Amino acid sequence: MTPAYQRIADDIATQIRSGRIAAGSRLPSVRELAAQHRVSVATAIGALRTLEFRELAEARPRSGYFARLPPASAPEPPISRPPARSRSVRISDVVAQMFSAGAPRTRSPAPLGAALPDPELLPTQALQRSTARLARTAPRLLSGYGSLEGSPRLRRWIAARYLRSSTAIDASELLITNGGMEALQLALRAACEPGDTVAVESPCYYGFLQIIEALNLKACEIPTHPRTGLSVEVLERVLTSPTGRAIKACLLCPTHSNPLGATMPDTDKAALVALCRQHKVTLIEDDLYGELQYGERRPLPLRHFDPEGEVMLCSSFSKTLAPGARIGFIAAGAHTERVRALKFAASVSTAPLMQEAVAELLEGSLYDRHLRRLRAACEQQVQQAMRYVAESFPDGTRVAQPSGGFLLWVQLPEGANTLDLYRRAAAEGLEFAPGPLFSSRGGFADSLRLNCGHRMTPRIEAAFRRLGELAQERS
Template sequence: MTLFEKLAGNFENLIAKGTLKLGDKMPSIRTVSKEYGVSKNTVIQAYLLLESRSCIVSRPQVGFFVCLKEDQRLPMPQASSPSINGAPGKEDGLIGKVFSNFVNKSITQMSLSVPDESFFPVARLNKCLQTATKTLAAGGTGYDDIQGNLRLRKNVSKWSFTWGGNLGADELVTTSGAMHAISLAFMALTKPGDRIGVESPVYFGILQLAKNMGLKVVELPTDPEFGVLPQDLEELIGEIDICLLVSNFNNPLGSCMPDENKKSVVELLTRYNVPLIEDDLYGDVYFGASRPKPCKAFDTEGMVLWCGSVSKTLAPGYRVGWMAPGKFIKSILKLKLFHSISSTTVTQEAIGLFLENDYYEKHLRQLRATLYSNSLHFIRAIADYFPKGTKISRPQGGFVLWVELDKKWDTGKLFDKVLSRGISIAPGRMFTLQSQFHNCLRLNYGLPWTDKLEQELKLLGQILKE
């Protein structure tokens, strides 16, 4: 046995005994080399061997993490199969119930779809806010340009190069978060009775907004790994007037459409003159080697309204978002003016400054590593504690997991049960307007990983086993 094989065996033991747990970051090459008195090259060879055995996984620019052996993995849920003219499920007040506990700090909020505040670069943002009051005329008290803060638009434009985007600042409109962008897009493109195609399951806010505006929601079959498949969309193209996709790390599934699917989908929709609203607010939080492209990257005719924000990566409370509305920009600008005049000047400038100073990439690198590690911790804990037969999604980005329990479960009732134990989960039925997903739930793993959290997942598992 060579030295590096011995070293690898050593680590494999530590993993087997649970000293190194799923999701833990492996010690750095330099540390191991020092500790074990071996060359760095030996450590690298050992790590590569462990990777080939699926014991650890490397994340570019971050390091190696303990990962799941294939045989330990829980299965993934099947692709969803909503009915096309599905009868709406009955109004159950679930969303109100979940949101009413939203600000309660004593509850572990696994139900929210935002990373914990402790992951945000608060000191740096405070500083940017302070600088913004100096760089702006009259401290930012004046109305902003209707199209939005120029520094922010310039930097979002620059940032779009990370996915090969080539957006000019004049193609972007700032908004008060991504939901505001979607709301503007709905107002610009739809009238009551129009049919909108969306993933199923999908973020409940989108469903509620569409329903509230009198749209007919067409839920599309959605794969937990690849999102909406082009062939499924093609089959249903006659049923929809407009489409909305969370193309990268869909909330709640974590699915990500492959590039070639995105291209096919944009071509298909363009051919049928169906505008695509793309909610890409999780795209920057990827676990792979590079940022997945949005559908917008394949948009040649201005049919894609690309929407983003910093609400999931920096500061939801700043209400800073944007959209590149393609050929619909004029109506979007008009609507923004009519409904709210302009966005908050000072927080837009602060985020513009944050992006301009390259703080964003550094922050994201850290955030991605933490979230990736957390996702593995959660998957391992669920595999350890939840009943057999549980299925979970495998998000390659974002911070939410989709869990499918045995058919007998009603997660609406489970919500009440676990809330009384200080844990909040998001029941599956929130993410559909039809009567489905009653045995599913969404968990937010964007929380600091602690023993308490592990114990709470254990408790969840115990309740499920009772």
């Protein structure tokens, strides 16, 4: 549940943004707000401070809080316009060079590259405690493989969680996987044969492209809007064209996507499910960022619009709990039998000790409290990063407006080359993800993705600003 102070702040923010509360007008006093909403004075102060932090209110000494116009932000990048073509993908070498997990480094770079929340924002100690206790008290979690499909308790928790978003997933169709990556890999293998084409967002998460490459599939990029995600209209056109015949799956991140932070409106999600069913294209939904919304309501997954269970939903706890636990899952619906066989061949099972430790943590009350804090931190960090970009990056820079998560997609003025910028930045110990990583055709050379998962310490702020200076040098 959203805390009361945030609900009140969200409500007033909507009124300011829509003009119902005029800029410059006085907001209710702390006491008036507390009485209106029947909350404590501390909650009312929390709401007003939140508005101040969002730059929607200003405090004037001895006069109270006043509404402000929302801060001017850089314009959004336009919808992408990739050619409607299937192509083979060669991306893994570049990705490996840039993010070799665990590779020894001479200096620790400012963490604006890989998509990760600040370790300080994760409940690592609680997970440490349950892992240590379970390792001591339940040695069978180490002396056996565990079951193919994974911990019944964890699968029940996941099914119950989706029910909270009116999405019926049966625990029996769930398989626990080694992170989201294994879930996505199993889903694509279940849906496609080598040589088939997969429709993806443009730009899309480079991990999708890595799997497509590894499985000898082809990618067809579909125009994607930085706020509303994949264009269902264009996908429909492509599916009815000669290119469309080779498309066997559509793999996308419809909620708070990586790298754009886009969320498809419910009507588009419903239309996409219907379109894919009509054309016998398997939909694979990556819901990794689904619970990291800034607004009040967690957006509905595609699976909500698919009572037949044809959509395969993949996710993990890497962005919300512990990337190192490597606990992900797939709700494979109609494809469950095939996915089970593939999982057995791929990895037999997922580490039972980590599954139980994660299940124990999720079942307590800590997780929801933790998520509320994490969401609020992500929103604040992304807003601060937007401010640094507006202040330090070249004039003409465009910035996406994410609806959740902690990633920021930035488009530099025409002619910029972010692979070149990457090399110059890396030499100074700065990291980010250059745009061409997110494309099967080396597109988005003028764009980059910034990880805003870390708290804005002076070091991180300096990294954003220095990156802006380096971008200025070439523009």
